[in-house]
Amino acid sequence: MGESLAEILDGAAAGRFPAPDGRTTVVEAPSGRDWGVIAFTAHSVVFTDEDPAWVRATLASPDCDALAATMHPRFLNALLERTGRTTDTIDLLTVASALPGDPPLELREITDPVHPRVVSARRRRDGVRMWAADGGVLVLGRGVAGRWEVAVELEEGARHRGLGRALATAARHLVPEGEPLWSQQAAGNARSIRAFQAAGFRPVGSEALLLVP
Template structure:
């Protein structure tokens, strides 16, 4: 763990995983066996991890010179560029980090689990998650796995022809029934993907911060990202 830490106790309605365990460790397979790194900025705090250990060498100097609010510094383009250069990693985007609580009972949306290990969504999801499982619905796909700090993470994808019917919201809500009882469920949405953000918030996910995950500089299979 490294860089800046200032994590006050969050409001009671925020799921407990937003507290201390958020970046204590990273899933072993997150970056295909290579020690991963990233930057997370929850409300009222910020944290950055790297395989290099604390401080990232010149990274702290970049933070000092970012000329921005201290809590936003680890998301500043100058700092992220320095971190990418130092670690030799690449990233896709700054994501909005959201979280929801587990829901009891069965999901309302009919899901069919996909057991094919080479399913395109399973292959791409394993690049950043462990224990990946995939379900299909008419017009969409739901992917569940263990990501940062072994947390449960979900991603959904809706076919072009099935959009504008609420399927994204239904899949995001269904995922809350698939995690173990009491476990929070996390998801990332690109900050500019308003459709996805609306779907997840309508399904009960609350925004808790921003996140950048750095991965080895190899392309996603078929350009996929989950």
């Protein structure tokens, strides 16, 4: 493909996906922090500074459908052991476009640099900012390959009232015009998936990030 990860992501955000040819593209990691695997429909992208020949040989070893190899536990475990990294989960990767105007929700920006949610987000994102609404928070920053990423968190008593959807929608008003906004939801977190899709986020693939310990 000859593209960087940022170019592949920009294309996917615009609906231009890698060809569904059953192949795996190995690209250079965009930074020392951002390593991982993204599986689109019938095409995967591994972003790492490891030897591409090793990646391809290891992908051939799991006894599974070739289309599932990049997310197979044996491949991911081999990649983690070789790199000395860890991972949390395989996420659903979603994206939405920016929206004009102010957020349709009253938000208060939190500027405390040692807030636990801010500290946690800074391990994975740059330029982190955080806003609060009654019962929840949204965190915005530049993540993998410089993409805009959002995460939301609700208090238990604020659930089932549409606040997650409202926060996810508000985040679309906080990114620059023309920029896609990305978010990851754990595949088993159906409540979060429903909230983000109701806010206009579209699923584009699955993602496993390799985290620096």
